[in-house]
Amino acid sequence: MTATSIKDFLTYPIRFLDGVSDARHIIGMGRSSGRSEEEIQRSLELRSVRWAYYALALGRHEIHEPGEMVSIPRSIRKADYEFEIALLLDQTTEEGWTEAEAENFLQKHGRVTILNDLSCRCLQGEDVQLGLGPARSKSILGKALGPRFISYAEFAKRNPRIVLRVNGEVRLEAQACTDSTLWTFPKISAYLSQQPLILEAGTLIGSGTFAGGSIAELSGKYPWLLDGKTVDTVEMEVEGIGTLTNSFARRGEGNG
Numbered sequence: 598m599t600a601t602s603i604k605d606f607l608t609y610p611i612r613f614l615d616g617v618s619d620a621r622h623i624i625g626m627g628r629s630s631g632r633s634e635e636e637i638q639r640s641l642e643l644r645s646v647r648w649a650y651y652a653l654a655l656g657r658h659e660i661h662e663p664g665e666m667v668s669i670p671r672s673i674r675k676a677d678y679e680f681e682i683a684l685l686l687d688q689t690t691e692e693g694w695t696e697a698e699a700e701n702f703l704q705k706h707g708r709v710t711i712l713n714d715l716s717c718r719c720l721q722g723e724d725v726q727l728g729l730g731p732a733r734s735k736s737i738l739g740k741a742l743g744p745r746f747i748s749y750a751e752f753a754k755r756n757p758r759i760v761l762r763v764n765g766e767v768r769l770e771a772q773a774c775t776d777s778t779l780w781t782f783p784k785i786s787a788y789l790s791q792q793p794l795i796l797e798a799g800t801l802i803g804s805g806t807f808a809g810g811s812i813a814e815l816s817g818k819y820p821w822l823l824d825g826k827t828v829d830t831v832e833m834e835v836e837g838i839g840t841l842t843n844s845f846a847r848r849g850e851g852n853g
Contacts (some may be wrong), residue, residue: 604716608799616801617649663743668848675718676822682812683712692793699786707749711841757836
């Protein structure tokens with residue numbers, strides 16, 4: 598990147614929106630592995646008509662750069678990654694768009710990069726039982742972004758290959774635009790504009806987790822981050838953007 602930091606491309610506080618998780622069936626906007634077809638279908642039917650979202654205001658300190666060691670508080674027992682794409686709006690949206698109008702806008706005024714939407718599943722599970730949203734569980738660990746932005750137009754045209762690795766082990770390989778996601782960025786943008794919700798330039802929107810792109814989706818196949826290890830390293834690779842790599846360690850173990 599020509600800038601010294603991915604953070605230099607953002608305006609603070611960042612308005613961040615992403616899909617609300619249904620922890621029983623669907624994580625983010627992706628099809629969840631390890632669930633029955635009946636469970637998946639019920640959740641897909643709901644999400645085909647409505648994009649439920651949560652919003653956060655993020656400060657510069659809550660954005661983690663590529664290569665940064667991320668500290669996990671000792672009280673967080675179920676730390677999880679979520680492999681997503683982040684859309685950055687370069688211009689304010691308008692009310693009442695169709696999906697085609699939203700697509701035309703994003704072709705001119707949208708940029709994307711890789712997003713690791715870090716989650717505290719222990720807190721998320723408690724909040725779901727209380728009927729609360731995921732904002733608390735999504736805000737504590739911050740968000741990792743990078744390594745660079747490319748135009749939305751280039752991303753959509755390429756339909757890039759994506760790969761997820763944890764400690765060198767490949768856990769996911771797919772195509773970003775045709776596999777796993779229920780709601781595209783034009784569909785999300787059009788839905789929000791019809792609420793109507795006008796989004797200012799500088800807003801970040803998460804794509805929702807790619808299917809198989811988090812530990813929670815795979816129902817016990819993999820341990821939570823730092824479960825029995827002192828350091829875990831997560832690599833999220835998207836063709837045309839690069840690889841977002843972050844390591845994770847318990848707070849106080851040589852990292853602050």
